[in-house]
Amino acid sequence: MGRQPCCEKVGLKKGPWTAEEDQKLVAFLLSHGHCCWRLVPKLAGLLRCGKSCRLRWTNYLRPDLKRGLLSDDEEKLVIDLHSQLGNRWSKIAARLPGRTDNEIKNHWNTHIRKKLKKMGLDPVTHQPVAASRADPLQDPQQDPHCDGKASSQESAGYGTGASAEEEALTSAEPKQGATCSASTASAVSPSPCSSSSASASASAATPGGADVDWPDPLDLFQVDAIIDMDWASILSGSGGGGDIGVDLFDQCSDVGFDQEVWM
DNA sequence: AAACGAATCAACCGCATGTCT
DNA sequence: CAGACATGCGGTTGATTCGTT
Numbered sequence: 646m647g648r649q650p651c652c653e654k655v656g657l658k659k660g661p662w663t664a665e666e667d668q669k670l671v672a673f674l675l676s677h678g679h680c681c682w683r684l685v686p687k688l689a690g691l692l693r694c695g696k697s698c699r700l701r702w703t704n705y706l707r708p709d710l711k712r713g714l715l716s717d718d719e720e721k722l723v724i725d726l727h728s729q730l731g732n733r734w735s736k737i738a739a740r741l742p743g744r745t746d747n748e749i750k751n752h753w754n755t756h757i758r759k760k761l762k763k764m765g766l767d768p769v770t771h772q773p774v775a776a777s778r779a780d781p782l783q784d785p786q787q788d789p790h791c792d793g794k795a796s797s798q799e800s801a802g803y804g805t806g807a808s809a810e811e812e813a814l815t816s817a818e819p820k821q822g823a824t825c826s827a828s829t830a831s832a833v834s835p836s837p838c839s840s841s842s843a844s845a846s847a848s849a850a851t852p853g854g855a856d857v858d859w860p861d862p863l864d865l866f867q868v869d870a871i872i873d874m875d876w877a878s879i880l881s882g883s884g885g886g887g888d889i890g891v892d893l894f895d896q897c898s899d900v901g902f903d904q905e906v907w908m
Numbered sequence: 909a910a911a912c913g914a915a916t917c918a919a920c921c922g923c924a925t926g927t928c929t
Numbered sequence: 930c931a932g933a934c935a936t937g938c939g940g941t942t943g944a945t946t947c948g949t950t
Contacts, residue, residue, distance in 0.1 A: 661918070661944080681935065699936075700919065735938055746938070751917050 658692045662701055666691055670698055671706050704747045711743030715752055723749055724757060728771040 658666075673689035679702075682695035691698065715723065719741055726737045734746035734753075741749065758768040765773055 659920075683935070696921095696936085697919075703937095704918075732939065747918075750939075755916060 656692065657694055657697075659697075662693075662705075666693070667701070667706060670701060674702060674706075675708075700747075704745045707745075709743055710745065715741075715744070715749075715756075719744070720752075720757060723753065724761070724771070727753065727757075 662670075669689050669691055670685075673685065677688070679685050679699075682699045685691075685695055685698045686693045689698070693701075722741060723737055726740055730736050732750075734750040738744050738746040738749050753768075761768040761771070767773070
């Protein structure tokens with residue numbers, strides 16, 4: 646038997662998120678947190694798969710995200726971490742508070758790689774190109790379409806050597822970025838520094854430029870407590886979620902949802 | 909002003925990993 | 930231990946924006 650798809654793709658919306666969808670997702674996650682992503686779109690009233698919701702939240706809507714270009718310090722840190730960890734973007738992102746793996750990956754591919762090349766360094770090995778590559782014309786990274794294969798092979802190479810190093814790194818340094826990692830508990834932990842910028846950029850980047858009525862930033866600080874308490878009430882239908890909890894618990898029973906998990 | 913190519917970045921896809929039964 | 934499932938991760942794609950001619 647094959648693996649089940651992450652969601653039923655029939656009738657699900659794809660492509661760029663609208664302001665309305667963003668608003669629904671943010672409003673839902675801020676008031677309820679998330680239990681399992683597969684249920685989030687149903688509970689939030691979105692025609693998206695859970696995966697898509699998670700991605701949108703972690704990469705774009707999370708209130709603790711910084712926006713804008715990486716600072717010089719951040720960029721240096723990324724380069725340094727990349728030299729140690731390879732293409733483990735999530736590990737790198739965990740060290741940069743408010744940055745996402747996707748953002749760092751994009752920044753690496755568009756900016757840093759070029760910079761390193763200009764400096765005569767191989768962006769993969771971080772060694773001078775002459776030393777690491779005999780024939781620059783054969784450089785597979787000149788062709789973006791070959792790049793993926795090259796980098797995945799190379800990152801596999803990193804993978805063999807990086808784990809011990811990575812563990813040392815992880816244990817040695819204070820996890821400043823841990824609050825921004827993708828762990829369940831931290832996913833909705835806001836920081837005061839960036840909620841407004843997240844709101845601004847989210848609405849700015851919304852297709853059509855429509856403004857969104859974002860929640861008061863002060864509300865963001867209540868989310869952790871909400872996560873602890875509100876899923877039980879929403880799913881039992883007795884709490885702030887109102888009817889939605891009852892309806893959706895019924896709906897979700899057919900996907901193996903166990904109410905007791907959230908009680 | 910229009911056309912074109914390059915650059916950027918949000919979003920998707922498929923696989924890997926972790927957890928539970 | 931094996932299978933099922935949910936989530937996370939990294940690579941890639943494609944739409945949009947920007948810069949140049």
